[in-house]
Amino acid sequence: MSSKKSEIKxxxxxxxxxxxxxxxxxxxxxxxxxxxxxxxxxxxxxxxTTVLRILGxxxxxxxxxxxxxxxxxxxxxxxxxxxxxxxxxxxxxPNMTVxxxxxxxxxxxxxxQEVRRKKSMELLEMVHLSHRGNAxxxxxxxGQQQRVALARALAISPKVLLLDEPLSALDAQVxxxxxxxxxxxxxxxxxxTLFVTHDQEEAxxxxxxxxxxxxxxxxxxxxxxxxxxxxxxxxxxxxVGVTNKIPAEIDGKGRVRILNQKIDLSKxxxxxxxxxxxxxxxxxxxxxxxxxxxxxxxxGLVITKSFLGPLTKLGVDLGIxxxxxxxxxxxxxxxxxxxxxVALKITSEELMVANA
Amino acid sequence: MGAGTMKSxxxxxxxxxxxxxxxxxxxAPVASAIEFSLRSYGNKGHTMANYSWIFQQEDFFTNITISxxxxxxxxxITVVTVVPAVTFLHLEGQRYKRIFEFLAILPLVVPxxxxxxxxxxxxxxxxxxSQYELxxxxxxxxxxxxxxSLNVGLSSIxxxxxxxxxxSLGASFAKTVTSVIVPAxxxxxxxxxxxxxxxxxxxxxxxxxLHWETFPVWITRVSQGNVLGSIALSMFSLIGAWTLxxxxxxxxxxxxxxxxxxxVEEMEEATA
Numbered sequence: 001m002s003s004k005k006s007e008i009k010x011x012x013x014x015x016x017x018x019x020x021x022x023x024x025x026x027x028x029x030x031x032x033x034x035x036x037x038x039x040x041x042x043x044x045x046x047x048x049t050t051v052l053r054i055l056g057x058x059x060x061x062x063x064x065x066x067x068x069x070x071x072x073x074x075x076x077x078x079x080x081x082x083x084x085x086x087x088x089x090x091x092x093x094p095n096m097t098v099x100x101x102x103x104x105x106x107x108x109x110x111x112x113q114e115v116r117r118k119k120s121m122e123l124l125e126m127v128h129l130s131h132r133g134n135a136x137x138x139x140x141x142x143g144q145q146q147r148v149a150l151a152r153a154l155a156i157s158p159k160v161l162l163l164d165e166p167l168s169a170l171d172a173q174v175x176x177x178x179x180x181x182x183x184x185x186x187x188x189x190x191x192x193t194l195f196v197t198h199d200q201e202e203a204x205x206x207x208x209x210x211x212x213x214x215x216x217x218x219x220x221x222x223x224x225x226x227x228x229x230x231x232x233x234x235x236x237x238x239x240v241g242v243t244n245k246i247p248a249e250i251d252g253k254g255r256v257r258i259l260n261q262k263i264d265l266s267k268x269x270x271x272x273x274x275x276x277x278x279x280x281x282x283x284x285x286x287x288x289x290x291x292x293x294x295x296x297x298x299x300g301l302v303i304t305k306s307f308l309g310p311l312t313k314l315g316v317d318l319g320i321x322x323x324x325x326x327x328x329x330x331x332x333x334x335x336x337x338x339x340x341x342v343a344l345k346i347t348s349e350e351l352m353v354a355n356a
Numbered sequence: 357m358g359a360g361t362m363k364s365x366x367x368x369x370x371x372x373x374x375x376x377x378x379x380x381x382x383x384a385p386v387a388s389a390i391e392f393s394l395r396s397y398g399n400k401g402h403t404m405a406n407y408s409w410i411f412q413q414e415d416f417f418t419n420i421t422i423s424x425x426x427x428x429x430x431x432x433i434t435v436v437t438v439v440p441a442v443t444f445l446h447l448e449g450q451r452y453k454r455i456f457e458f459l460a461i462l463p464l465v466v467p468x469x470x471x472x473x474x475x476x477x478x479x480x481x482x483x484x485x486s487q488y489e490l491x492x493x494x495x496x497x498x499x500x501x502x503x504x505s506l507n508v509g510l511s512s513i514x515x516x517x518x519x520x521x522x523x524s525l526g527a528s529f530a531k532t533v534t535s536v537i538v539p540a541x542x543x544x545x546x547x548x549x550x551x552x553x554x555x556x557x558x559x560x561x562x563x564x565x566l567h568w569e570t571f572p573v574w575i576t577r578v579s580q581g582n583v584l585g586s587i588a589l590s591m592f593s594l595i596g597a598w599t600l601x602x603x604x605x606x607x608x609x610x611x612x613x614x615x616x617x618x619x620v621e622e623m624e625e626a627t628a
Contacts, residue, residue, distance in 0.1 A: 108531060
């Protein structure tokens with residue numbers, strides 16, 4: 001199993017796509033291992049859906065090639081690629097029952113009715129909808145429709161499962177429930193999956209690796225933990241998770257002079273010259289608040305306090321352009337109230353910087 | 357009696373009055389025409405003679421048959437050409453949609469004489485010599501209505517997503533059209549077919565200009581010497597068209613009821 005998992009299932013090599021003079025995708029390359037779930041994350045218009053649609057054969061591309069199981073499928077139309085897809089919009093065929101929808105791909109492949117029925121029942125059981133086989137799509141909730149769409153996509157035993165923001169039309173509670181279901185089923189079926197989303201929590205919680213895209217290019221692809229803790233670019237650092245942008249300056253030893261502290265510049269950060277004004281990127285959990293006003297600490301005033309369950313988020317005015325946000329355990333935060341004067345310190349050992 | 361109840365009674369009364377006036381406006385001319393068609397020359401009371409006169413006319417069955425054949429052929433051409441064309445327009449030609457919407461209403465404004473001469477010249481010779489060429493012209497005349505009906509039907513479904521879902525599951529475009537799109541817009545197609553059938557069945561001007569004889573042209577010719585007979589013929593055509601309409605509607609209702617029944621059964625099963 002482990003050797004199978006290390007095999008390269010999908011290779012996207014130097015894909016480019018242009019809309020007139022606008023480049024939607026530039027030299028995009030990605031490799032996915034067998035059974036791996038990779039998410040593409042990025043702001044609107046970054047090209048993540050374009051990648052998925054090119055892989056699925058739904059959109060053309062101008063340069064590059066696509067290999068699946070070592071076979072070049074670049075010129076194949078979508079109906080010859082054997083890739084299951086779940087769309088953002090509800091896509092169940094309205095004239096067919098749930099069971100007929102699930103069986104559709106098998107019927108196209110001329111699989112016998114007996115085998116089709118068996119397979120659709122198995123898949124409907126997997127998505128906990130075996131009792132709704134005779135229902136029509138208009139009798140199902142949004143979450144149920146997407147679960148049926150997932151079963152339908154899996155029925156053809158796809159080489160790759162493509163998920164194009166399948167949860168974005170659902171309400172918050174159902175989203176969490178279905179994304180966990182997707183991950184469970186993906187692990188159970190060991191289907192290589194490409195998941196496109198703009199919701200970082202969604203991407204980070206279910207994926208083996210997450211790729212962050214910006215302006216048609218892949219900025220970084222890593223496991224969620226590495227992506228969050230060791231971002232390779234300022235864009236990734238500011239896009240993934242919450243990041244404070246605090247004005248800083250580079251000193252003579254290549255360190256970052258920020259508030260009343262001096263901290264090493266991250267090796268992954270862009271180079272900066274002495275005296276250059278920059279923004280340091282600091283995560284809320286890398287800041288601490290206390291009432292000990294020593295020389296390193298920066299005094300500030302608590303302006304906002306938001307209870308988030310186990311954590312509390314505090315907004316502190318340091319006299320810079322925007323509030324600096326600090327995450328504390330809710331127990332510790334009980335000692336601090338809005339209007340309190342506090343001392344703020346950065347606990348990071350190194351910092352990324354962005355242009356000021 | 358409360359003010360609310362009073363208001364609701366007045367509203368209800370007005371509603372029935374409007375409905376009654378509408379019915380009188382619709383029924384009175386038809387009833388008068390039926391009564392007139394049953395009269396006899398020389399005021400000898402009411403009789404079915406004018407209706408039996410229809411069936412005694414030479415070429416009655418020939419002409420009604422050719423009109424029915426042309427109507428069916430027009431419907432088939434509409435389904436085979438207009439449905440895929442409008443579907444393709446929705447999928448690939450969104451940027452040209454306005455142009456096509458404009459082109460689709462042209463048959464309404466182009467004089468029939470221009471259409472007759474121009475369109476006939478464009479036809480291959482072997483079709484020009486056949487009366488079945490009329491079916492192609494009827495399809496063109498019906499386009500302003502059939503296009504709109506299909507346009508609305510296709511706009512009401514997530515067409516692009518359905519096509520992409522079907523294609524990604526391995527279906528060819530033809531299979532997608534027959535298994536997914538056509539069933540999803542069945543009522544729009546039924547409406548387009550019905551419009552094509554009724555327009556073809558009743559078309560007179562273009563057919564007459566091209567010197568072909570169909571049922572409406574035949575009615576005009578034979579009724580010139582018999583006023584009461586011509587009214588009987590008009591009533592016969594009207595009742596024929598209504599029967600056709602009722603048959604199409606009943607077929608749709610049977611289908612709808614069957615589906616609703618299975619949905620209700622499913623709901624009962626799900627809630628049990």
